Amino acid sequence: MKGIRRLAQHLDISIGTVSRALNGRPDVNEETRRRVLAAAKELGYVPNQSGRSLRQGTTNIIGFMMQTGTEITGQGDTFFMSVFDGVQAVFGRHKLDLVALLCSSEEDPADYLSRVVARGFADGVILSATQRHDARVELLSERNIPFVTLGRTLTDAGQPWLDLDFEGMAQASIDRLVARGHRRIAVTRPHDDVNLGYVFVERCREALASHGLALEEELIFRSTPNEAGGYQVGRELLSLDERPTAIVLINETIAIGFYRALSEAGVKPGRDIAVIGRYSPHAQFLSPSLTCFRLSLRDLGVALAETLLSTMPVFREHYPHGTANKLWPMELVEGASDALHIHQP
Incomplete structure (x- = not known):
């Protein structure tokens, strides 16, 4: 069962009420919203994303901003690809697409992002390579664009972040x-x-x-x-x-x-x-x-995606306890490279 009409018939409530509940509208009581979400999950309801986008002015695209040069060539295949896999695993559930926003190492990151934002290209953004002072944070906050940062920065706009410990x-x-x-x-x-x-x-x-x-x-x-x-x-x-x-x-x-x-x-x-x-x-x-x-880079990607979606009204019901401001733990793997012991006199 995929149509919103059949979902409304199943619940014996109006199509409008079902639509408002699915889209996180505040004029739906919590019990009705709970019933609608539970039934949608049980019956495999899949929203018509293209129609939803036209009505709401959304793109169903999330941008992951990276800088080319050493960040990509140095660790792109070993770090970001695994993170991307986790991010898209979450976005795929909601028919969202992840797009890499590649800023040249020769261009100012804030200028690049300002151009992307002006085009209304994405509904939300994940920022990586956070700088000590990062103008991109202020830009996205001022434009009221949902975002999460992979890494901390002293530029604080109250945004959620995840960072390696x-x-x-x-x-x-x-x-x-x-x-x-x-x-x-x-x-x-x-x-x-x-x-x-x-x-x-x-x-x-x-x-x-x-x-x-x-x-x-x-x-x-x-x-x-x-x-x-x-x-x-x-x-x-x-x-x-x-x-x-x-x-x-x-x-x-x-x-x-x-x-x-x-x-x-x-x-x-x-x-x-x-x-x-x-x-x-x-x-x-x-x-x-x-x-x-x-x-686990994939798990980190999953957490990034869920954290971002928890800040977006249309998805907030799905992730009411989204991760925010968390240091991601790293596990020590024993090897032989530090076997040297120094005997002090």
């Missing part, structure tokens, strides 16, 4: 390395102004301070989120007069390039330097195995 990763990594005797520990951060870099480095600094240690500025390495960035970090680390005995890598794919730089110099992870990173499908082929932090 970089603080938890930093704390667990530093505690683990210090317990193994390391005192000179290096970390990496993204090369640009994305907020995760600030969050991660600050917690590493705090974690070291809790052990009476300091994070030296020369041991904070910036890198692009790809193999080339990891290789460059490795070369820079090896050139130091006093090398660190351990390093924590913030991005997924830089471990591959980092391993290559060490290998060329005859330096072995786990034997000569302790390495902790983040999981990527490619990292499983590294030798020695990488001690890393892993998460």
Whole structure:
């Protein structure tokens, strides 16, 4: 049973009442709304999305904004594709389509998004690569466009966000390395102004301070989120007069390039330097195995989609308890890359 008319006949109420209940209109009492939603689910009601779009002025498209360049080429296949799968799994239930909004690395992200918004291209937006101060948040808030951010920002418009628990990763990594005797520990951060870099480095600094240690500025390495960035970090680390005995890598794919730089110099992870990173499908082929932090990217995508829909009136009934402002946990996967213990005198 797919037609709204047959759904109304089944419930013995008017088509108008059924339509208003399905569309989240406030002039329908809660008991009627509950009956309509339950019957729609039971009978497999599928709304006519094209007609609904014309009546409501909607597009049934959700945009996922990304920046091309290092964000895509560095981790697009290992991170965003899995997130997209989870997002679209949710949107597919509601006949919504996910479209990637690709902003060139040479264009200002706020200018790009302003152009997209002016065209009325999407009903809602998911923002990634959140900056320390992000003008896109203010733009979407001012235009009253539903959105959620993958990542936090100091620009606060009361929007929901989900972010990876970089603080938890930093704390667990530093505690683990210090317990193994390391005192000179290096970390990496993204090369640009994305907020995760600030969050991660600050917690590493705090974690070291809790052990009476300091994070030296020369041991904070910036890198692009790809193999080339990891290789460059490795070369820079090896050139130091006093090398660190351990390093924590913030991005997924830089471990591959980092391993290559060490290998060329005859330096072995786990034997000569302790390495902790983040999981990527490619990292499983590294030798020695990488001690890393892993998460379910598909589940993260599902949560992003449900959080966004919970802010949109037409879908709010389906997601009354949408996730908001949550740090997404990462699980430590034991490897051999941080096996090195330092014996203090």
